[in-house]
Amino acid sequence: MSNNLNIHNSDIPIVCQSCEARHKGICGALTPVQLTELSKHTSKTAHSHEQILIDTDKHQENYSNVLSGVVKLTKLMPDGRQQIVGLQFAPDFLGRPFAEDSNVIAEAATNVRLCSFPKSILESIITQSPDMERRLHQQHLNELDEARDWMLTLGRKTAIEKLASFLVLIISHIDPEAETQEILSIELPLKRKDIADYLGLTIETVSRQLTNLRKKNIVEIGDKKMIKIKDYSKLQMIADNTLG
Amino acid sequence: MSNNLNIHNSDIPIVCQSCEARHKGICGALTPVQLTELSKHTSKTAHSHEQILIDTDKHQENYSNVLSGVVKLTKLMPDGRQQIVGLQFAPDFLGRPFAEDSNVIAEAATNVRLCSFPKSILESIITQSPDMERRLHQQHLNELDEARDWMLTLGRKTAIEKLASFLVLIISHIDPEAETQEILSIELPLKRKDIADYLGLTIETVSRQLTNLRKKNIVEIGDKKMIKIKDYSKLQMIADNTLG
DNA sequence: CGTTTTTTTGAGCAGGATCAAGCAGCGTGG
DNA sequence: CCACGCTGCTTGATCCTGCTCAAAAAAACG
Secondary structure, three states, X not given: OOOOOOOOHHHOOHHHOOOHHHOOOHHHHOOHHHHHHHHOOOEEEEEOOOOEEXXXXXXXXXXXXXXXXXXXXXXXXXXOOEEEEEEEEOXXXXXXXXXXXXXXXXXXXXXXXXXXXEHHHHXXXXXXXXXXXXXXXXXXXXXXXXXXXXXXXXXXXXXHHHHHHHHHHHHHHHOOOHHHOOOEEEEOOOOHHHHHHHHOOOHHHHHHHHHHHHHOOOEEXXXXXXXXXXXXXXXXXXXXXXXX | OOOOOOOOHHHOOHHHXXXXXXXXXXXXXOOHXXXXXXXXXXXXXXXXXXXXXEXXXXXXXXXXXXXXXXXXXXXXXXXXXXXXXXXXXXXXXXXXXXXXXXOOEEEEOOOEEEEEEEHHHHHHHHHHOHHHHHHHHHHHHHHHHHHHHHHHHHHHOOHHHHHHHHHHHHHHHHOOOHHHOOOEEEEOOOOHHHHHHXXXXXXXXXXXXXXXXXXXXXXXXXXXXXXXXXXXXXXXXXXXXOOO
């Protein structure tokens, strides 16, 4: 499985050397030769806050890896109701293989940097390297697991449980060893409207439940987006209803 | 791509000859030789209504294809709240590759017949035949799309929109060319409790909204599980809020 | 048939939505 | 420097959809 035997850093294209996708992302499946080939066709792009990255009707000729920032995947109803159906962090893969167009809109939730490449390149790599398809397949299985976890949250949890679940999810992505820390501080990558659209709530309810958590002494709110978690285990207990 | 050139029915194992999985399911990726090899290790099993097929904590040593019936994938909260996160119909694949255990419970919603085989067999076939992994990957992408569609339903739709969405979904699985028929009759594969758990509602609300649709002259309810759809296009319009 | 399970219907309640006002931060221009 | 508008967030008052609790009706099953 490992491609790393007898490989020197000098074999890795410069543009890829500090990239997370090479380790945890799909590019980890590639040999230096394949990586070099791919890197000839990639372009790194920066996108500001709120910019649409993938639209549902437009034909998309690129796939991307998320290098930094957070991408939200949303669905719309004709009357404007909106639901966020997924969040993508570095080094997630962005795009819908084996389909002409996506049925979600991908939008930058924060400032975002992407590494994009033509669809055709990925498709030819996939035929050569089953490892690559394996990695993609596994990412999609993870996304499926996450989507189903979230369905439970959307369908069956109360407002405060939803908000706690959201905070736990964000913390687990931003700071993987959260458990160990007594007090941790995070910057929310989403504004209130986005949180509401992710949780199937209104802005007002999100705001109220946040003050609710503050009054319970579980969180402390700094500068709107800065949140200090004062009692992470209690937050988890609210999220999945395992209170004593 | 096609394995069907110069292949006679006599090359296909008898147990596979009438199986849907051989066409639309994952077995369609196999050559007759591979299919014969696989068929030596399969067993067809029947499961009655409400039987647990996969449990979350138990280690599962088999994968399966659904031959007939409907399987519900559910998630539980410690206090008993329950959410159905997916429905599997023939010839869907059942199981979670690349993981020790599943994080959903699979339960027979109706009587179900499965074609099961050891995990190891599938894994060895996958390494030989990239087509097989491709098929699996595509099914999982479909499930991901469906899960995300349903997240919009759970998070943002009203009770009557949810119920209409559910009926449309069931019809599309049971009767693919529903559009063409003036009036169609279907048998619901789920009881009220299951419908409620799929929609994030209570039994009572499901029941009330059903009578609501009946009063609107959109459906007619026969023998509890039998439903006659009198105005399919209106049902669709309610489901995705595209009413004039 | 009687018993149990499932579904429907009703009455009342409450969690979260809606509507509305106010506040805090922040960039812009005078 | 402050006045201004703009955007995003909070808080309050009221409303309504869907939940809870209760009971009856209808199926399912032996």
